[in-house]
Amino acid sequence: MRGKSLLAIGYPSLDYMIKVSDSVTFGQTTLIENDDNQCPNYGGCGVNIAYLVAQFSHKTGVAMRVGNDFQKTGYEKFLKDGQVNLEEVQQIKSVPTSSTRLIMNEAGDHITLFYPGAMESKFHQATSFDHLSEFDYGVVTVCEPQYGQAFVNQCIKEKHPLIFSMKADFTSMPVAYIDQVMQHSELIFMNEVEYSLLNDKLPQPVKAYLNNPITQGIIVTQGGQGSYIYTKQEEIIIPAVKQVAVVDTAGGGDAYIAGFLHGYFSGKDLSVCGEYGSVLSAFIIEKIGCLSNVPTLEQFTERHQKNYN
Structure with a gap:
């Protein structure tokens, strides 16, 4: 750790x-x-x-x-x-x-x-x-x-x-x-x-x-x-983040906070913390489930570099 x-x-x-x-609708069957x-x-x-x-x-x-x-x-x-x-x-x-x-x-x-x-x-x-x-x-x-x-x-x-x-x-x-x-x-x-x-x-x-x-x-x-x-x-x-294939926005806000805190806990500048938040959120909203599309560190780093460097 x-x-x-x-x-x-x-x-x-x-x-x-x-x-x-x-x-x-109440009173109506929905499949x-x-x-x-x-x-x-x-x-x-x-x-x-x-x-x-x-x-x-x-x-x-x-x-x-x-x-x-x-x-x-x-x-x-x-x-x-x-x-x-x-x-x-x-x-x-x-x-x-x-x-x-x-x-x-x-x-x-x-x-x-x-x-x-x-x-x-x-x-x-x-x-x-x-x-x-x-x-x-x-x-x-x-x-x-x-x-x-x-x-x-x-x-x-x-x-x-x-x-x-x-x-x-x-x-x-x-x-x-x-x-x-x-x-x-x-x-x-x-x-x-x-x-x-x-x-x-x-x-x-x-x-x-x-x-x-x-x-x-x-x-x-x-x-x-x-x-x-x-x-x-x-x-x-x-x-x-650009080119996000949104499937389900549930959990996107929590993922932003988590990405931000990863940067913050690692001593990054606040601007980089915000970028980290955006990148992690983009991954999470591209699949159903708040924790279903967690990236590897390599995937996370590559997407951050592609969008912000």
């Missing part, structure tokens, strides 16, 4: 992709077109980031609650084989792991159905993250609110650096919680829609969080239009 390390929290998810040709609709893809925002960063030989771990199917679905083995530390994983034996049904039409539009399972709030118990000190950063993604708050509180109390991945889910992430996390995050990631929403909802404009001594960068992704990196000194524009 090399460079910095991270412990990520968030909902785990067994993702089931369901492809349909017609619009889904499922893909044969693999009952084969799960492993995901969840925190898992996606931790797994992808680990593939670049950085130490990562996940903190989450899983259900009684964690082993039999192959989820546990997948993460272990990917060198993701599982010491902060709690198992609830009475219910399954949280899961997502992604219903996608031919235009690529999604309906997302989420089952919280073991991450439902009723399973929350007093939580101490005993292995937090073994990691350099705590990565905050969308999570059961009490669990997320416990993690953030411990990180702040122990002066443990945070990295924040925004999600426009104001039930799991109330505005006061978002404000607290952003005040204590070294890096903050969001997309352009979330950026606009937060400028309306937060007690101060998003860029104003750069005025605190902790926050070093706010990164706003814009899909095919690239991304912006705002720092205390400058604004960096990162062009998007």
Whole structure:
């Protein structure tokens, strides 16, 4: 392992992709077109980031609650084989792991159905993250609110650096919680829609969080239009990767963060970090499944050089 390390929290998810040709309407039968609709893809925002960063030989771990199917679905083995530390994983034996049904039409539009399972709030118990000190950063993604708050509180109390991945889910992430996390995050990631929403909802404009001594960068992704990196000194524009054969955009944002963090943990300039984020995201969205098209280091390097050198 090399460079910095991270412990990520968030909902785990067994993702089931369901492809349909017609619009889904209540009272009407819609045929499922893909044969693999009952084969799960492993995901969840925190898992996606931790797994992808680990593939670049950085130490990562996940903190989450899983259900009684964690082993039999192959989820546990997948993460272990990917060198993701599982010491902060709690198992609830009475219910399954949280899961997502992604219903996608031919235009690529999604309906997302989420089952919280073991991450439902009723399973929350007093939580101490005993292995937090073994990691350099705590990565905050969308999570059961009490669990997320416990993690953030411990990180702040122990002066443990945070990295924040925004999600426009104001039930799991109330505005006061978002404000607290952003005040204590070294890096903050969001997309352009979330950026606009937060400028309306937060007690101060998003860029104003750069005025605190902790926050070093706010990164706003814009899909095919690239991304912006705002720092205390400058604004960096990162062009998007060219010639991307988009199949499924799910997981693209998490992949951008993972690529960025690979660069950041390796001591790269922020502009290169943004390029790394764009390259890794391009690979992931070219196949169904948030972790189905992970490149080798050679493939990653070649595509980066082709687009940015």
